[in-house]
Amino acid sequence: MTNLVVLGIYLLIGLVIKRAGKFPDNTAQVLNLYVIYAALPGVIFTKVPSLEFSAELLIPVIIPWVLLVISASLIYLLGKLLNWSRPIIGALLVCVPLGNTSFFGFPMIEAFYGSDAIVYGLFYDQFGSFFGLAIYSTIIIALFAENPQGERTRPSVLAIGKKILLFPPFIALVIALLIKDMSYPTVFTVLVESLAVTLVPVIMVAVGFQLKFRLPKGSKTPLAVGLFTKLVVMPAITIVLLWSFGFDSHLVQVTVFESAMPPMITAGAVAIMAGLAPSLSAAMVGYGILIAFITLPLVHQLLQWLA
Numbered sequence: 001m002t003n004l005v006v007l008g009i010y011l012l013i014g015l016v017i018k019r020a021g022k023f024p025d026n027t028a029q030v031l032n033l034y035v036i037y038a039a040l041p042g043v044i045f046t047k048v049p050s051l052e053f054s055a056e057l058l059i060p061v062i063i064p065w066v067l068l069v070i071s072a073s074l075i076y077l078l079g080k081l082l083n084w085s086r087p088i089i090g091a092l093l094v095c096v097p098l099g100n101t102s103f104f105g106f107p108m109i110e111a112f113y114g115s116d117a118i119v120y121g122l123f124y125d126q127f128g129s130f131f132g133l134a135i136y137s138t139i140i141i142a143l144f145a146e147n148p149q150g151e152r153t154r155p156s157v158l159a160i161g162k163k164i165l166l167f168p169p170f171i172a173l174v175i176a177l178l179i180k181d182m183s184y185p186t187v188f189t190v191l192v193e194s195l196a197v198t199l200v201p202v203i204m205v206a207v208g209f210q211l212k213f214r215l216p217k218g219s220k221t222p223l224a225v226g227l228f229t230k231l232v233v234m235p236a237i238t239i240v241l242l243w244s245f246g247f248d249s250h251l252v253q254v255t256v257f258e259s260a261m262p263p264m265i266t267a268g269a270v271a272i273m274a275g276l277a278p279s280l281s282a283a284m285v286g287y288g289i290l291i292a293f294i295t296l297p298l299v300h301q302l303l304q305w306l307a
Contacts, residue, residue, distance in 0.1 A: 014208020042195025064128025090144025262288030
């Protein structure tokens with residue numbers, strides 16, 4: 001509980017400094033870039049060497065893609081059944097399947113499972129959420145968004161591939177896996193460990209700085225359906241999918257925990273920039289994070305009981 005309170009205080013700090021008007025408007029973007037280029041690679045180089053490889057490591061890699069297919073199909077069918085507009089369906093197709101598995105997930109994993117469990121979240125995030133953002137969200141935007149001329153754009157395979165290969169945490173993960181059995185120089189070890197400890201406070205302050213809570217008019221039902229699917233249905237499906245593995249390992253529990261994360265901030269930003277129900281997309285992210293402070297402890301308690 002103490003760790004959760006500390007995370008809430010970090011989030012509050014971000015909200016306060018945003019409203020204080022003393023920081024530049026792009027403060028969150030600068031903090032996010034620091035996390036991507038420094039803190040997260042630091043965590044990767046710190047945690048990957050202690051990782052023991054097994055077939056079970058495929059679980060956090062495969063599960064996010066299975067959930068993406070299931071949740072996207074469910075949202076699309078509900079959208080058609082309830083006669084939602086194309087922008088609303090498109091916004092939920094981006095925001096629901098893609099969870100905030102790094103910027104919000106890593107601090108939550110550390111709070112509930114300790115820093116050593118973050119490595120399982122890394123696999124879920126890098127091979128699931130990040131690839132989903134780069135590939136899946138691009139396709140959805142191409143299908144549902146329109147340019148000012150009313151035409152739909154097509155994603156570039158080359159652009160998608162370049163985005164993945166040049167993403168700093170992905171590069172760090174590949175390098176860390178390649179040199180996993182090598183001993184780091186003392187200076188490098190101290191460097192990456194000092195960077196790693198900055199991950200949680202910087203991430204949470206950045207998240208708090210960019211939160212928005214505008215309730216979209218006429219979109220209360222899509223908002224409720226989207227958040228219920230993301231925060232309740234998806235972890236429930238994951239529990240069913242992983243039932244045969246048992247819940248006594250951190251790997252399985254963290255996989256379920258990651259599936260219960262609120263909508264990804266970056267996914268919401270992508271939907272907003274694409275003109276897919278901007279108010280709804282912002283509300284999915286903002287309200288999702290607030291509600292997750294309630295739902296995630298409940299998911300954790302359920303997993304402890306199942307274990």
